[in-house]
Amino acid sequence: MNDLQPFQRQKLYDNRTIWIRFADGLGSHALNWTYGVGSATMLVWETLLLIFRRPLQFNLLVRQLLLIGVNSVPVVLFTGVFTGVVLATQGYHELKDLSAEGSIGGFVTTSVIKELGPMVTAFVLAGRIGASITAELGTMKVTEQIDALEIMATNPVKYLVVPRFLACAIMLPILTIFATVFGIAGGYFTAVSIFDMNGRFFMKQARNYLFIGSIIISLIKASAFGMAIASIGCYKGFTIPSAGGAEGVGKATTGSAVTSLMTILAMDALLNQLLYTVVGLK
Amino acid sequence: MIQIRNIWKSFENKEVLTGLDLDISRGETLVIIGRSGCGKSVLLKLITGLMKPDQGEIWVNGEEITQLKRKALHHIRQKVGMLFQSSALFDSMTVEENVGFMLSQHTKLRKREIEEIVAEKLHLVDLDGTQRLRPAELSGGMRKRVGLARAIAFNPEVILYDEPTTGLDPITGLEINRLIRDLHTKLQVTSVVVTHDMDSAFSVATRMAMIHQGDVIAHGFPDEIRQIDNAVLQQFISGGNIQKIDA
Numbered sequence: 001m002n003d004l005q006p007f008q009r010q011k012l013y014d015n016r017t018i019w020i021r022f023a024d025g026l027g028s029h030a031l032n033w034t035y036g037v038g039s040a041t042m043l044v045w046e047t048l049l050l051i052f053r054r055p056l057q058f059n060l061l062v063r064q065l066l067l068i069g070v071n072s073v074p075v076v077l078f079t080g081v082f083t084g085v086v087l088a089t090q091g092y093h094e095l096k097d098l099s100a101e102g103s104i105g106g107f108v109t110t111s112v113i114k115e116l117g118p119m120v121t122a123f124v125l126a127g128r129i130g131a132s133i134t135a136e137l138g139t140m141k142v143t144e145q146i147d148a149l150e151i152m153a154t155n156p157v158k159y160l161v162v163p164r165f166l167a168c169a170i171m172l173p174i175l176t177i178f179a180t181v182f183g184i185a186g187g188y189f190t191a192v193s194i195f196d197m198n199g200r201f202f203m204k205q206a207r208n209y210l211f212i213g214s215i216i217i218s219l220i221k222a223s224a225f226g227m228a229i230a231s232i233g234c235y236k237g238f239t240i241p242s243a244g245g246a247e248g249v250g251k252a253t254t255g256s257a258v259t260s261l262m263t264i265l266a267m268d269a270l271l272n273q274l275l276y277t278v279v280g281l282k
Numbered sequence: 283m284i285q286i287r288n289i290w291k292s293f294e295n296k297e298v299l300t301g302l303d304l305d306i307s308r309g310e311t312l313v314i315i316g317r318s319g320c321g322k323s324v325l326l327k328l329i330t331g332l333m334k335p336d337q338g339e340i341w342v343n344g345e346e347i348t349q350l351k352r353k354a355l356h357h358i359r360q361k362v363g364m365l366f367q368s369s370a371l372f373d374s375m376t377v378e379e380n381v382g383f384m385l386s387q388h389t390k391l392r393k394r395e396i397e398e399i400v401a402e403k404l405h406l407v408d409l410d411g412t413q414r415l416r417p418a419e420l421s422g423g424m425r426k427r428v429g430l431a432r433a434i435a436f437n438p439e440v441i442l443y444d445e446p447t448t449g450l451d452p453i454t455g456l457e458i459n460r461l462i463r464d465l466h467t468k469l470q471v472t473s474v475v476v477t478h479d480m481d482s483a484f485s486v487a488t489r490m491a492m493i494h495q496g497d498v499i500a501h502g503f504p505d506e507i508r509q510i511d512n513a514v515l516q517q518f519i520s521g522g523n524i525q526k527i528d529a
C-alpha cells in the first residue's frame with residue numbers, strides 16, 4: 001500500500017458521501033477556473049505592457065498578419081456569404097408574416113454589421129487561428145523551445161505573444177469587414193434572385209440602416225474578440241505541463257477553441273450592453 | 283562562480299533533489315554524473331533559473347537567483363549558454379537563424395556580420411554549409427551540434443552542457459570533447475557538463491561530482507574520483523562491472 005500515490009490512496013479510502021465529494025469536486029473546479037482566469041488576465045496585462053516596450057519586432061508582426069490574414073480569407077468569405085443567404089431566407093419568411101418583407105435589406109444589413117459579421121469571423125478564427133496558436137506554442141513548450149528562448153534572454157511573451165496578439169487585434173476587424181460585405185452581398189443575391197425583390201430597393205434599405213455607429217461597434221467588437229482569441233490561444237499553449245507531451249498539446253488545442261467560443265459569446269453580451277447602453281452608440 | 287546551497291526539488295510528491303550542495307568555481311569544467319533520472323537536467327535548469335527550487339539558494343556571480351525577476355535573470359543569462367539534452371532547436375527557423383538567435387536579438391550587428399559569426403561557430407562543430415537547413419532535416423547528432431553552436435554563439439562565460447556527446451559517433455564525440463576543452467583552455471569558460479559517457483567525462487573534466495538519491499555523494503579531481511571508496515560511484519565509472527547495487 002505504501003507505494004500508492006497519495007491521490008490513489010485518497011480514492012481508496014474515500015468514504016465521504018457523494019454530496020460532499022460533489023461539492024469538493026465543484027469547489028476545486030471553481031478554484032482552478034478562478035486561478036486560470038486570474039493568470040490569463042496577468043498574461044494579457046503583461047502583453048499590453050510589453051507592446052510598448054521597444055523594440056517592436058516588425059518582421060514578427062508582419063509574419064503573423066500574413067499567416068492569420070491570408071489563411072483565413074477564404075473561410076471567412078465563404079462563411080460571410082452563407083450567413084447573408086441564410087439570414088435573408090429566414091428574414092424574408094418571418095417578415096412576410098408581418099407584411100414587412102420590403103425591409104429585408106435593412107434587416108440583413110443591421111444584423112450582419114452589428115452581430116453576425118464580427119461573431120462569425122471570430123468563430124472561424126477561434127477554430128482556426130486560436131487552436132493553431134495553442135498547438136504551436138504548446139509544442140514549443142513541451143519540446144523545451146520556450147525554455148531555450150528564456151535561456152537566450154528573450155522574453156517569450158514579448159517574442160511570441162505580442163505579435164500574435166497585435167496581429168489578431170488588427171486582422172479581426174479587417175476580416176470582419178470582408179465577412180460583412182460578403183454577408184450583405186449574399187443577402188442581396190438571395191433577395192433578388194430567389195425572392196424576386198427589387199435590387200435597387202434592397203440597396204436603398206441597406207443604406208438607410210448603415211450607421212457609422214454600427215460600423216464602429218462592429219470593429220470594436222471584432223478587435224476585442226481578436227485579442228481574446230490570441231490571449232486564450234497563447235495562454236493555453238503556455239500552460240501545458242512540460243511533461244504533457246503530444247497528448248497535452250492535443251487537449252489544450254481543443255480546450256483553446258472551446259474556451260475562445262464561450263469567451264466570445266460572453267464578451268459579445270457584455271460589449272453590447274456597454275456600447276449600446278453606456279456609450280450610446282447606435 | 284556558482285554556489286548551490288541546500289537545494290530541494292520535488293515533482294508531484296516525487297523527491298528529486300534533497301538538500302543538494304555544490305560549488306562551481308570560475309574557469310573549471312565540472313562534470314556531473316549520475317544515473318538516469320537522478321536529477322541532473324533538473325539541476326541545470328535550477329542553475330539557469332528555468333525552474334525554481336522548493337527550498338534553498340543558488341548564487342551565480344554573487345547574486346541569489348531563485349528570487350530574481352525575469353529581467354534580472356535575463357541580464358545574467360546573456361552570459362550563460364546552455365545545450366539542452368533534447369537540443370530544443372526552434373523548429374520554425376533555419377540552422378542559421380537558430381545559431382544567430384542571440385546575436386539578432388541582443389546586438390545591433392548587421393546581417394552579414396551575424397552570418398559570418400554563425401559560419402564560424404558551425405565550423406567549430408563540423409557543420410559547414412548547413413545554414414539553410416531546418417532542424418527537422420537534421421539527424422539527432424547534427425541537431426545536438428547545432429544546439430552546441432547556438433549555446434556558444436554569444437561567447438558565454440558559463441556554458442552548461444546536457445549530454446553533449448550522447449547520440450554522436452565516436453569521432454564526432456572526440457571533436458566535441460576537444461571543443462569543450464578548447465573553450466576551457468583558450469577562453470577560460472566555466473563549464474558544467476552532464477554526461478553518461480565516461481570517456482568524455484574524463485577527457486574534459488577538471489573536476490567531477492556524482493549525484494545519487496538527491497545529493498552529491500562524491501566529488502573531486504578526476505584522479506581522486508577513481509580512488510574514492512564508494513561502491514555506487516565505482517560501479518558507475520567502471521560501467522557497472524563491479525557488483526550489483528541497489529539504486
Ligand SMILES: Nc1ncnc2c1ncn2[C@@H]1O[C@H](COP(=O)(O)OP(=O)(O)OP(=O)(O)O)[C@@H](O)[C@H]1O
Pocket residue numbers: 242243293298316317318319320321322323324325367
Ligand atoms: N517538468 C517535469 N515534470 C515532472 N517531473 C519531472 C520534470 N522534469 C523532471 N522530472 C522528474 O525529475 C526526475 C529527474 O529528471 P532529470 O531529467 O533531471 O533526470 P536526469 O538525471 O537528467 O536523467 P537522464 O540522465 O536520463 O537525462 C525524473 O524522475 C523526472 O521524472
Ligand SMILES: [Mg+2]
Pocket residue numbers: 322323324367444
Ligand atoms: Mg537529463
